[in-house]
Amino acid sequence: MAEEKKSLNFIEQITEEDLASGKHKEIHTRFPPEPNGYLHIGHSKSIILNFELAKKYNGKTNLRFDDTNPSKEEKEYVESISKDIEWLGYEWEGNIRFASDYFEQLYQWAQYIIKKGLAYVDDQTAEEITATRGMPKEPGKESPYRNRSVEENLDLFERMKNGEYKTGKKVLRAKIGMSSPNMNMRDPIMYRILHAEHHRTGNDWCIYPMYDFTHGQSDYLEQITHSICTLEFENHRPLYDWFLDQLHEEGKIRPRQIEFARLNLSFTVMSKRKLAELVENGTVTGWDDPRMPTISGLRRRGYTPESLKTFADKIGVAKRNNVIDIGLLEHSLRDDLNKKVNRVMTVVDPIKVVITNYPEGQKEEYLEAVNNPEDENAGTRMVPFSKELYIERGDFMEEPVKKFFRLSPGKEVRLRYAYFIKCTGVEKNASGEITEIHCTYDPASKGGKSPDGRKVKGTLHWVSKPHAVNVEIRQYDRLFEDPAPDGHKNRDFKDYLNPDSLSINKGAKAEPMVKESKEEDRLQFERKGYYCVDRESTKENIIFNKTVGLRDSWKKKVHEIRHRRKREEKERQRRLQSERAKRENEKKNKK
């Protein structure tokens, strides 16, 4: 098989150059989440990028929790994040790492930098430090404590560590300069005092290193070659490099920070804060609500790890800001599910059909149905048929619109894998609603094959009424009605919530085999979409989540027809009005 030649993204290009030049013998990446929330699909881009890059070039990937802020981080998140990464199918190198594993080393490095005369303890308040940092266009002011002696700094830093000062009373700052055009370089804070319990180190420490003084050194300690992060850290790279300049030793790998554009998806929000808001105010049922773009939400919705990987591959990696069409994600999902998932017939919105010429009391009849036309190995199953059936309410129209080739009075259609049936009439209740449809069947068309070569346009899915299993279906629509809910000035993203993002249908009818399905099992309901068993499902109450619908060009056409009709109606009204006006004008003129 000829290997398809695929162009490399810019990170792969850098990697290949580093390997070719001998700069690195082997590459080593890392995924460094802060354990302060749940992972979302944006993180999955980063996870896949890091793990797949290493896999491609026979390297390794670490999992490291960036836990330098004790007040925000919890064990619960360490667990959920690890689980999500495993679900995606990745194995990190060695044990899970924690930045907190390096607190002692970082402390010693801080002392070393003080001794070099490149760090000082600052007694200014947070407000003073902010005020003297200056503006992007104006340089800041030097701290009055900036020129303390090495001995004094060393002593004060040790006292900070020993808990002699209250939270926020002192900080350790790097002595770089106050006039850099890059705000991150204006004597950045390396350590702050925080009397708070850490999820791993407990009360061992009351000083905690800042991100900038932690990340690069953690990469260095783990001998990471390529430290991949998102674009907003671009302005931090000079500082990342500055600390490594002070600490890097000859012969050791010096990690390189590379930034890429984070993922943005249309019709959703991705920020932790906003997602948390939806959870807290009850808009969704939790972090794993199937409408959430979290990995746990996508998992519960029925997404496959494979579909997330092909999606990540399709969107590519670059440095320009992007908004990816949610349709591309859905395409990747359908593409994967189509190949893997077995078909079954389920009537989501049922209406009763009676086959009037089907022999009364005929013994049970079973028909053979293909499990997956895309996969020969999936085999077949037997589906029960009887005199009374359910079909989809939307598959019948008493007065059909143009090009409707489903069931309507006098028309013949195929019941998939069963028989040709012809509608002979309907029964209605007092308010005129159709309660059942009467049909005749052609016994010669068993299996759905035309006996005499005659063709039907429509093939419908159906379920035998006496054999039907009642199931609950939870259908999800996009959470927001706007393609960029958080992209509007002066408007809250919640203003764009879709009020109909969840609809629960408790009366769907499925063929008997669905009774065998277990949590997270996936099925295609023929002609409807892909569904999976929810974790709240029980034997008595089987619950399916709708993962994604099938592409539906008919629905689109119906929309178009409706639109066109509306437009034509408006046009007609306008014409009538202008004619009327004309006539009146003429009358006036005559007078």
Added chain:
RNA sequence: UGACCGAUUGUGUAAUGGUAGCACGACAGGUUUUGAUCCUGUUAGUCAAGGUUCGAAUCCUUGUCGGUCAGCCA
């Protein structure tokens, strides 16, 4: 009137001085016992203006637009 980064069909993403390609979407057609899948075709793009060059999406200059940065968050 700061620094850094970016700008290619509707959306993503390639082309690394030499034919602007691919995917999704949209549109049209074919196959079809899922109006699905599959197949074929069509559509549409280099932010602008100058310059260098035989040749520029690519290099240079200027401008325009967008993003990031003023946490003791990451």
